Amino acid sequence: MFAVAAAAVLVSMVLAMVRAALGPTAYDRVLALNNIGAKTVVLIAVLGFVNGRPDFLDLALAYALINFIGTIAVLKYIEYGDLGVGTPRETGTE
Amino acid sequence: MGDIVSVVVWVLLLSGAFFLVTGSLGMVRLPDVFTRMHAAGMVDTMGAGLTLAGLCVYSLHDGANLVAVRLVLVLAFLWFTSPIATHAVAKAALSGGTxxxxxxxxxxxxxxxxxxxxxxxxxxxxxxxxxxxxxxxx
Known part of the structure:
Protein backbone atom coordinates (compact mmCIF):
# COMPACT_ATOMS: atom_id res chain seq x y z
CA MET A 1 0.00 0.00 0.00
CA PHE A 2 2.93 2.33 0.58
CA ALA A 3 4.11 1.87 -3.00
CA VAL A 4 0.87 3.52 -4.16
CA ALA A 5 1.54 6.53 -1.95
CA ALA A 6 5.14 6.69 -3.16
CA ALA A 7 3.96 6.59 -6.78
CA ALA A 8 1.49 9.42 -6.10
CA VAL A 9 4.22 11.51 -4.51
CA LEU A 10 6.48 10.89 -7.51
CA VAL A 11 3.75 11.87 -10.00
CA SER A 12 3.05 15.08 -8.09
CA MET A 13 6.78 15.83 -7.98
CA VAL A 14 6.92 15.51 -11.76
CA LEU A 15 4.01 17.96 -12.09
CA ALA A 16 5.74 20.41 -9.76
CA MET A 17 8.93 20.07 -11.80
CA VAL A 18 6.92 20.96 -14.91
CA ARG A 19 5.89 24.17 -13.19
CA ALA A 20 9.46 24.83 -12.07
CA ALA A 21 10.65 24.44 -15.65
CA LEU A 22 7.82 26.44 -17.24
CA GLY A 23 7.31 29.09 -14.60
CA PRO A 24 7.36 32.52 -16.18
CA THR A 25 8.63 34.33 -13.08
CA ALA A 26 11.30 33.36 -10.57
CA TYR A 27 8.65 33.23 -7.85
CA ASP A 28 6.88 30.40 -9.64
CA ARG A 29 10.12 28.46 -9.67
CA VAL A 30 10.80 29.13 -6.00
CA LEU A 31 7.26 28.07 -5.09
CA ALA A 32 7.60 24.88 -7.11
CA LEU A 33 10.98 24.09 -5.56
CA ASN A 34 9.63 24.61 -2.06
CA ASN A 35 6.77 22.30 -2.92
CA ILE A 36 9.12 19.67 -4.32
CA GLY A 37 11.05 19.82 -1.05
CA ALA A 38 7.89 19.26 0.99
CA LYS A 39 7.03 16.30 -1.25
CA THR A 40 10.55 14.97 -0.80
CA VAL A 41 9.98 14.93 2.96
CA VAL A 42 6.83 12.87 2.43
CA LEU A 43 8.65 10.62 -0.03
CA ILE A 44 11.47 9.90 2.42
CA ALA A 45 8.94 8.99 5.10
CA VAL A 46 6.93 6.74 2.76
CA LEU A 47 10.02 5.01 1.35
CA GLY A 48 11.10 4.13 4.86
CA PHE A 49 7.83 2.28 5.29
CA VAL A 50 8.14 0.67 1.85
CA ASN A 51 11.48 -0.85 2.85
CA GLY A 52 10.15 -1.83 6.25
CA ARG A 53 12.77 0.24 8.01
CA PRO A 54 11.27 3.58 9.06
CA ASP A 55 14.61 4.82 10.31
CA PHE A 56 14.90 7.55 7.70
CA LEU A 57 12.46 9.89 9.40
CA ASP A 58 15.32 11.79 10.95
CA LEU A 59 16.50 12.52 7.43
CA ALA A 60 13.00 13.75 6.58
CA LEU A 61 13.03 16.08 9.57
CA ALA A 62 16.46 17.46 8.65
CA TYR A 63 15.35 17.85 5.04
CA ALA A 64 12.30 19.85 6.10
CA LEU A 65 14.51 22.22 8.07
CA ILE A 66 17.00 22.67 5.23
CA ASN A 67 14.22 23.14 2.67
CA PHE A 68 12.61 25.93 4.66
CA ILE A 69 15.91 27.75 5.25
CA GLY A 70 16.85 27.37 1.59
CA THR A 71 13.55 28.77 0.38
CA ILE A 72 13.84 31.81 2.63
CA ALA A 73 17.45 32.36 1.54
CA VAL A 74 16.63 32.18 -2.18
CA LEU A 75 13.68 34.54 -1.76
CA LYS A 76 15.81 37.00 0.14
CA TYR A 77 18.44 36.83 -2.57
CA ILE A 78 15.85 37.44 -5.30
CA GLU A 79 14.22 40.28 -3.42
CA TYR A 80 17.28 42.21 -2.23
CA GLY A 81 20.05 41.07 -4.55
CA ASP A 82 22.18 39.67 -1.75
CA LEU A 83 21.70 37.73 1.45
CA GLY A 84 22.19 40.74 3.69
CA VAL A 85 25.56 39.56 4.98
CA GLY A 86 27.96 42.42 5.52
CA THR A 87 25.56 45.14 4.48
CA PRO A 88 25.87 48.17 6.74
CA ARG A 89 23.02 48.81 9.10
CA GLU A 90 22.28 51.57 11.54
CA THR A 91 22.73 49.47 14.62
CA GLY A 92 24.90 46.71 13.19
CA THR A 93 28.43 46.52 14.46
CA GLU A 94 29.76 43.81 12.17
CA MET B 1 -2.47 -6.13 11.07
CA GLY B 2 -6.13 -5.80 11.71
CA ASP B 3 -8.55 -5.27 8.89
CA ILE B 4 -9.94 -2.04 10.32
CA VAL B 5 -6.47 -0.54 10.72
CA SER B 6 -5.61 -1.59 7.18
CA VAL B 7 -8.75 0.06 5.81
CA VAL B 8 -8.05 3.25 7.74
CA VAL B 9 -4.46 3.38 6.47
CA TRP B 10 -5.62 2.78 2.88
CA VAL B 11 -8.21 5.54 3.11
CA LEU B 12 -5.74 8.01 4.57
CA LEU B 13 -3.02 7.21 2.04
CA LEU B 14 -5.37 7.37 -0.94
CA SER B 15 -6.88 10.66 0.27
CA GLY B 16 -3.39 12.05 0.66
CA ALA B 17 -2.45 10.86 -2.83
CA PHE B 18 -5.59 12.51 -4.22
CA PHE B 19 -4.73 15.84 -2.64
CA LEU B 20 -1.08 15.59 -3.69
CA VAL B 21 -1.89 14.98 -7.35
CA THR B 22 -4.78 17.48 -7.43
CA GLY B 23 -2.71 20.23 -5.84
CA SER B 24 0.18 19.62 -8.21
CA LEU B 25 -2.17 19.66 -11.19
CA GLY B 26 -3.52 22.98 -9.95
CA MET B 27 0.00 24.27 -9.63
CA VAL B 28 0.54 23.47 -13.31
CA ARG B 29 -2.76 24.82 -14.60
CA LEU B 30 -3.61 27.90 -12.52
CA PRO B 31 -2.91 31.29 -14.12
CA ASP B 32 -0.41 33.13 -11.92
CA VAL B 33 1.87 32.78 -8.93
CA PHE B 34 -0.69 33.78 -6.31
CA THR B 35 -3.25 31.25 -7.45
CA ARG B 36 -0.53 28.62 -7.68
CA MET B 37 0.26 29.30 -4.02
CA HIS B 38 -3.26 28.21 -3.21
CA ALA B 39 -2.68 24.84 -4.88
CA ALA B 40 0.74 24.50 -3.24
CA GLY B 41 -0.82 25.06 0.16
CA MET B 42 -3.28 22.29 -0.60
CA VAL B 43 -0.38 19.93 -1.24
CA ASP B 44 1.45 20.90 1.95
CA THR B 45 -1.56 20.83 4.23
CA MET B 46 -3.87 18.09 3.06
CA GLY B 47 -1.60 15.91 0.92
CA ALA B 48 1.35 15.66 3.29
CA GLY B 49 -0.94 15.72 6.32
CA LEU B 50 -3.15 12.81 5.26
CA THR B 51 -0.22 10.75 3.96
CA LEU B 52 1.81 11.18 7.14
CA ALA B 53 -1.31 10.54 9.21
CA GLY B 54 -1.73 7.23 7.40
CA LEU B 55 1.88 6.30 8.17
CA CYS B 56 1.33 7.35 11.77
CA VAL B 57 -1.74 5.12 12.14
CA TYR B 58 0.20 2.23 10.62
CA SER B 59 3.11 2.61 13.01
CA LEU B 60 0.85 3.17 16.02
CA HIS B 61 -0.71 -0.23 15.40
CA ASP B 62 2.39 -1.76 16.96
CA GLY B 63 1.87 0.36 20.04
CA ALA B 64 3.29 3.75 20.89
CA ASN B 65 6.79 4.10 19.49
CA LEU B 66 9.31 6.69 18.45
CA VAL B 67 8.43 6.39 14.76
CA ALA B 68 5.02 7.92 15.41
CA VAL B 69 6.62 10.70 17.44
CA ARG B 70 8.98 11.50 14.57
CA LEU B 71 6.11 11.49 12.09
CA VAL B 72 4.20 13.94 14.26
CA LEU B 73 7.31 16.13 14.48
CA VAL B 74 7.76 16.12 10.70
CA LEU B 75 4.11 16.95 10.19
CA ALA B 76 4.14 19.73 12.75
CA PHE B 77 7.23 21.24 11.17
CA LEU B 78 5.71 21.10 7.70
CA TRP B 79 2.53 22.71 8.93
CA PHE B 80 4.44 25.50 10.65
CA THR B 81 6.86 26.29 7.84
CA SER B 82 4.57 25.98 4.82
CA PRO B 83 2.50 29.12 5.56
CA ILE B 84 5.65 31.06 6.42
CA ALA B 85 7.32 30.11 3.13
CA THR B 86 4.15 30.86 1.17
CA HIS B 87 3.84 34.23 2.87
CA ALA B 88 7.47 35.01 2.02
CA VAL B 89 6.89 34.07 -1.63
CA ALA B 90 3.78 36.26 -1.78
CA LYS B 91 5.58 39.21 -0.18
CA ALA B 92 8.56 38.87 -2.50
CA ALA B 93 6.33 38.52 -5.57
CA LEU B 94 4.30 41.59 -4.65
CA SER B 95 7.34 43.74 -3.94
CA GLY B 96 8.93 42.39 -7.09
CA GLY B 97 6.15 43.90 -9.18
CA THR B 98 3.93 40.94 -9.98
Whole structure:
Protein backbone atom coordinates (compact mmCIF):
# COMPACT_ATOMS: atom_id res chain seq x y z
CA MET A 1 0.00 0.00 0.00
CA PHE A 2 2.93 2.33 0.58
CA ALA A 3 4.11 1.87 -3.00
CA VAL A 4 0.87 3.52 -4.16
CA ALA A 5 1.54 6.53 -1.95
CA ALA A 6 5.14 6.69 -3.16
CA ALA A 7 3.96 6.59 -6.78
CA ALA A 8 1.49 9.42 -6.10
CA VAL A 9 4.22 11.51 -4.51
CA LEU A 10 6.48 10.89 -7.51
CA VAL A 11 3.75 11.87 -10.00
CA SER A 12 3.05 15.08 -8.09
CA MET A 13 6.78 15.83 -7.98
CA VAL A 14 6.92 15.51 -11.76
CA LEU A 15 4.01 17.96 -12.09
CA ALA A 16 5.74 20.41 -9.76
CA MET A 17 8.93 20.07 -11.80
CA VAL A 18 6.92 20.96 -14.91
CA ARG A 19 5.89 24.17 -13.19
CA ALA A 20 9.46 24.83 -12.07
CA ALA A 21 10.65 24.44 -15.65
CA LEU A 22 7.82 26.44 -17.24
CA GLY A 23 7.31 29.09 -14.60
CA PRO A 24 7.36 32.52 -16.18
CA THR A 25 8.63 34.33 -13.08
CA ALA A 26 11.30 33.36 -10.57
CA TYR A 27 8.65 33.23 -7.85
CA ASP A 28 6.88 30.40 -9.64
CA ARG A 29 10.12 28.46 -9.67
CA VAL A 30 10.80 29.13 -6.00
CA LEU A 31 7.26 28.07 -5.09
CA ALA A 32 7.60 24.88 -7.11
CA LEU A 33 10.98 24.09 -5.56
CA ASN A 34 9.63 24.61 -2.06
CA ASN A 35 6.77 22.30 -2.92
CA ILE A 36 9.12 19.67 -4.32
CA GLY A 37 11.05 19.82 -1.05
CA ALA A 38 7.89 19.26 0.99
CA LYS A 39 7.03 16.30 -1.25
CA THR A 40 10.55 14.97 -0.80
CA VAL A 41 9.98 14.93 2.96
CA VAL A 42 6.83 12.87 2.43
CA LEU A 43 8.65 10.62 -0.03
CA ILE A 44 11.47 9.90 2.42
CA ALA A 45 8.94 8.99 5.10
CA VAL A 46 6.93 6.74 2.76
CA LEU A 47 10.02 5.01 1.35
CA GLY A 48 11.10 4.13 4.86
CA PHE A 49 7.83 2.28 5.29
CA VAL A 50 8.14 0.67 1.85
CA ASN A 51 11.48 -0.85 2.85
CA GLY A 52 10.15 -1.83 6.25
CA ARG A 53 12.77 0.24 8.01
CA PRO A 54 11.27 3.58 9.06
CA ASP A 55 14.61 4.82 10.31
CA PHE A 56 14.90 7.55 7.70
CA LEU A 57 12.46 9.89 9.40
CA ASP A 58 15.32 11.79 10.95
CA LEU A 59 16.50 12.52 7.43
CA ALA A 60 13.00 13.75 6.58
CA LEU A 61 13.03 16.08 9.57
CA ALA A 62 16.46 17.46 8.65
CA TYR A 63 15.35 17.85 5.04
CA ALA A 64 12.30 19.85 6.10
CA LEU A 65 14.51 22.22 8.07
CA ILE A 66 17.00 22.67 5.23
CA ASN A 67 14.22 23.14 2.67
CA PHE A 68 12.61 25.93 4.66
CA ILE A 69 15.91 27.75 5.25
CA GLY A 70 16.85 27.37 1.59
CA THR A 71 13.55 28.77 0.38
CA ILE A 72 13.84 31.81 2.63
CA ALA A 73 17.45 32.36 1.54
CA VAL A 74 16.63 32.18 -2.18
CA LEU A 75 13.68 34.54 -1.76
CA LYS A 76 15.81 37.00 0.14
CA TYR A 77 18.44 36.83 -2.57
CA ILE A 78 15.85 37.44 -5.30
CA GLU A 79 14.22 40.28 -3.42
CA TYR A 80 17.28 42.21 -2.23
CA GLY A 81 20.05 41.07 -4.55
CA ASP A 82 22.18 39.67 -1.75
CA LEU A 83 21.70 37.73 1.45
CA GLY A 84 22.19 40.74 3.69
CA VAL A 85 25.56 39.56 4.98
CA GLY A 86 27.96 42.42 5.52
CA THR A 87 25.56 45.14 4.48
CA PRO A 88 25.87 48.17 6.74
CA ARG A 89 23.02 48.81 9.10
CA GLU A 90 22.28 51.57 11.54
CA THR A 91 22.73 49.47 14.62
CA GLY A 92 24.90 46.71 13.19
CA THR A 93 28.43 46.52 14.46
CA GLU A 94 29.76 43.81 12.17
CA MET B 1 -2.47 -6.13 11.07
CA GLY B 2 -6.13 -5.80 11.71
CA ASP B 3 -8.55 -5.27 8.89
CA ILE B 4 -9.94 -2.04 10.32
CA VAL B 5 -6.47 -0.54 10.72
CA SER B 6 -5.61 -1.59 7.18
CA VAL B 7 -8.75 0.06 5.81
CA VAL B 8 -8.05 3.25 7.74
CA VAL B 9 -4.46 3.38 6.47
CA TRP B 10 -5.62 2.78 2.88
CA VAL B 11 -8.21 5.54 3.11
CA LEU B 12 -5.74 8.01 4.57
CA LEU B 13 -3.02 7.21 2.04
CA LEU B 14 -5.37 7.37 -0.94
CA SER B 15 -6.88 10.66 0.27
CA GLY B 16 -3.39 12.05 0.66
CA ALA B 17 -2.45 10.86 -2.83
CA PHE B 18 -5.59 12.51 -4.22
CA PHE B 19 -4.73 15.84 -2.64
CA LEU B 20 -1.08 15.59 -3.69
CA VAL B 21 -1.89 14.98 -7.35
CA THR B 22 -4.78 17.48 -7.43
CA GLY B 23 -2.71 20.23 -5.84
CA SER B 24 0.18 19.62 -8.21
CA LEU B 25 -2.17 19.66 -11.19
CA GLY B 26 -3.52 22.98 -9.95
CA MET B 27 0.00 24.27 -9.63
CA VAL B 28 0.54 23.47 -13.31
CA ARG B 29 -2.76 24.82 -14.60
CA LEU B 30 -3.61 27.90 -12.52
CA PRO B 31 -2.91 31.29 -14.12
CA ASP B 32 -0.41 33.13 -11.92
CA VAL B 33 1.87 32.78 -8.93
CA PHE B 34 -0.69 33.78 -6.31
CA THR B 35 -3.25 31.25 -7.45
CA ARG B 36 -0.53 28.62 -7.68
CA MET B 37 0.26 29.30 -4.02
CA HIS B 38 -3.26 28.21 -3.21
CA ALA B 39 -2.68 24.84 -4.88
CA ALA B 40 0.74 24.50 -3.24
CA GLY B 41 -0.82 25.06 0.16
CA MET B 42 -3.28 22.29 -0.60
CA VAL B 43 -0.38 19.93 -1.24
CA ASP B 44 1.45 20.90 1.95
CA THR B 45 -1.56 20.83 4.23
CA MET B 46 -3.87 18.09 3.06
CA GLY B 47 -1.60 15.91 0.92
CA ALA B 48 1.35 15.66 3.29
CA GLY B 49 -0.94 15.72 6.32
CA LEU B 50 -3.15 12.81 5.26
CA THR B 51 -0.22 10.75 3.96
CA LEU B 52 1.81 11.18 7.14
CA ALA B 53 -1.31 10.54 9.21
CA GLY B 54 -1.73 7.23 7.40
CA LEU B 55 1.88 6.30 8.17
CA CYS B 56 1.33 7.35 11.77
CA VAL B 57 -1.74 5.12 12.14
CA TYR B 58 0.20 2.23 10.62
CA SER B 59 3.11 2.61 13.01
CA LEU B 60 0.85 3.17 16.02
CA HIS B 61 -0.71 -0.23 15.40
CA ASP B 62 2.39 -1.76 16.96
CA GLY B 63 1.87 0.36 20.04
CA ALA B 64 3.29 3.75 20.89
CA ASN B 65 6.79 4.10 19.49
CA LEU B 66 9.31 6.69 18.45
CA VAL B 67 8.43 6.39 14.76
CA ALA B 68 5.02 7.92 15.41
CA VAL B 69 6.62 10.70 17.44
CA ARG B 70 8.98 11.50 14.57
CA LEU B 71 6.11 11.49 12.09
CA VAL B 72 4.20 13.94 14.26
CA LEU B 73 7.31 16.13 14.48
CA VAL B 74 7.76 16.12 10.70
CA LEU B 75 4.11 16.95 10.19
CA ALA B 76 4.14 19.73 12.75
CA PHE B 77 7.23 21.24 11.17
CA LEU B 78 5.71 21.10 7.70
CA TRP B 79 2.53 22.71 8.93
CA PHE B 80 4.44 25.50 10.65
CA THR B 81 6.86 26.29 7.84
CA SER B 82 4.57 25.98 4.82
CA PRO B 83 2.50 29.12 5.56
CA ILE B 84 5.65 31.06 6.42
CA ALA B 85 7.32 30.11 3.13
CA THR B 86 4.15 30.86 1.17
CA HIS B 87 3.84 34.23 2.87
CA ALA B 88 7.47 35.01 2.02
CA VAL B 89 6.89 34.07 -1.63
CA ALA B 90 3.78 36.26 -1.78
CA LYS B 91 5.58 39.21 -0.18
CA ALA B 92 8.56 38.87 -2.50
CA ALA B 93 6.33 38.52 -5.57
CA LEU B 94 4.30 41.59 -4.65
CA SER B 95 7.34 43.74 -3.94
CA GLY B 96 8.93 42.39 -7.09
CA GLY B 97 6.15 43.90 -9.18
CA THR B 98 3.93 40.94 -9.98
CA UNK B 99 0.35 42.03 -10.50
CA UNK B 100 -2.21 39.60 -9.09
CA UNK B 101 -4.38 37.89 -11.66
CA UNK B 102 -8.01 38.99 -11.66
CA UNK B 103 -10.86 38.22 -14.00
CA UNK B 104 -11.41 41.91 -14.71
CA UNK B 105 -7.71 42.35 -15.37
CA UNK B 106 -7.76 39.42 -17.74
CA UNK B 107 -10.74 40.88 -19.58
CA UNK B 108 -9.19 44.33 -19.77
CA UNK B 109 -5.73 43.07 -20.56
CA UNK B 110 -6.84 41.03 -23.50
CA UNK B 111 -4.72 38.06 -24.35
CA UNK B 112 -4.44 35.65 -21.45
CA UNK B 113 -2.41 32.51 -21.66
CA UNK B 114 -3.63 30.45 -18.75
CA UNK B 115 -0.81 27.94 -19.18
CA UNK B 116 2.10 30.29 -18.72
CA UNK B 117 0.43 33.14 -16.86
CA UNK B 118 1.19 35.79 -19.43
CA UNK B 119 -1.59 38.06 -18.21
CA UNK B 120 0.38 39.66 -15.34
CA UNK B 121 3.25 40.33 -17.72
CA UNK B 122 0.95 42.03 -20.21
CA UNK B 123 -0.81 43.96 -17.46
CA UNK B 124 2.51 45.13 -16.06
CA UNK B 125 3.47 46.68 -19.37
CA UNK B 126 0.33 48.83 -19.33
CA UNK B 127 0.10 50.46 -15.89
CA UNK B 128 -2.52 53.08 -15.25
CA UNK B 129 -5.29 51.02 -16.76
CA UNK B 130 -8.05 51.99 -14.40
CA UNK B 131 -10.39 49.22 -15.40
CA UNK B 132 -8.13 46.56 -13.97
CA UNK B 133 -9.50 45.43 -10.64
CA UNK B 134 -7.13 44.48 -7.88
CA UNK B 135 -4.08 45.62 -9.75
CA UNK B 136 -3.16 48.31 -7.25
CA UNK B 137 -3.68 46.49 -4.00
CA UNK B 138 -0.13 46.73 -2.78
Missing amino acids: TPYTVRGAEAGGEVDDRTGAAPEAARKAPGDGERGGGDTR
